[in-house]
Amino acid sequence: MRIPQATRFILMYTKQNENVGAAARAMKTMGFFDLALVSPHDPKVLHRNKTIQRASGATDILKSAKIYTTLEDALMDNSDNGSEEIICGTGMPVDMFQERPGRNYVEPRTFFEQLVNNNDDTTNHDRGNDDELVRRIAFIFGSEKTGMDESDMDKCHYMLGIPTNPKFGSLNLASAVQLIAYDWRMALGNYDTEC
Numbered sequence: 001m002r003i004p005q006a007t008r009f010i011l012m013y014t015k016q017n018e019n020v021g022a023a024a025r026a027m028k029t030m031g032f033f034d035l036a037l038v039s040p041h042d043p044k045v046l047h048r049n050k051t052i053q054r055a056s057g058a059t060d061i062l063k064s065a066k067i068y069t070t071l072e073d074a075l076m077d078n079s080d081n082g083s084e085e086i087i088c089g090t091g092m093p094v095d096m097f098q099e100r101p102g103r104n105y106v107e108p109r110t111f112f113e114q115l116v117n118n119n120d121d122t123t124n125h126d127r128g129n130d131d132e133l134v135r136r137i138a139f140i141f142g143s144e145k146t147g148m149d150e151s152d153m154d155k156c157h158y159m160l161g162i163p164t165n166p167k168f169g170s171l172n173l174a175s176a177v178q179l180i181a182y183d184w185r186m187a188l189g190n191y192d193t194e195c
């Protein structure tokens with residue numbers, strides 16, 4: 001499989017403006033620049049002082065970020081004609097706050113290594129034989145309080161679960177973005193190209 005050439009981070013239903021700024025900073029630190037928001041609580045979040053302050057030098061990410069009404073719109077805009085993308089949701093394998101139907105979570109670092117090294121048959125999931133078409137990867141993060149909705153999880157090819165303390169697995173949104181961005185950058189192996 002050819003390694004995806006573009007990476008998009010999608011934040012859904014974000015309530016805290018500061019988290020958007022901190023997520024932008026986390027992305028830029030790891031060399032990623034494509035941020036999309038789906039129905040944020042504050043439609044002017046990208047221009048708020050708290051957001052800009054928490055971005056701490058990553059205001060270029062905020063300026064180029066796009067806001068969408070639905071996840072479908074954010075994913076469609078990310079797709080390239082004829083190219084497919086890998087869609088990865090994120091969540092807590094152990095949810096402390098609500099009962100959810102069982103999901104198969106993959107550990108991000110292991111999944112990324114397998115994806116880059118092409119040694120896992122599961123990366124061919126629902127994409128046919130022409131994996132050369134895979135050009136993009138999207139990482140989706142749900143709201144701070146409830147995470148991703150079940151219907152949005154169903155749109156993902158994979159669910160990434162960051163290994164955390166089973167008795168307290170809660171991560172701040174920007175921390176989760178940082179961890180996924182770090183593991184993905186380490187799998188890619190360099191900062192030579194912007195993703």
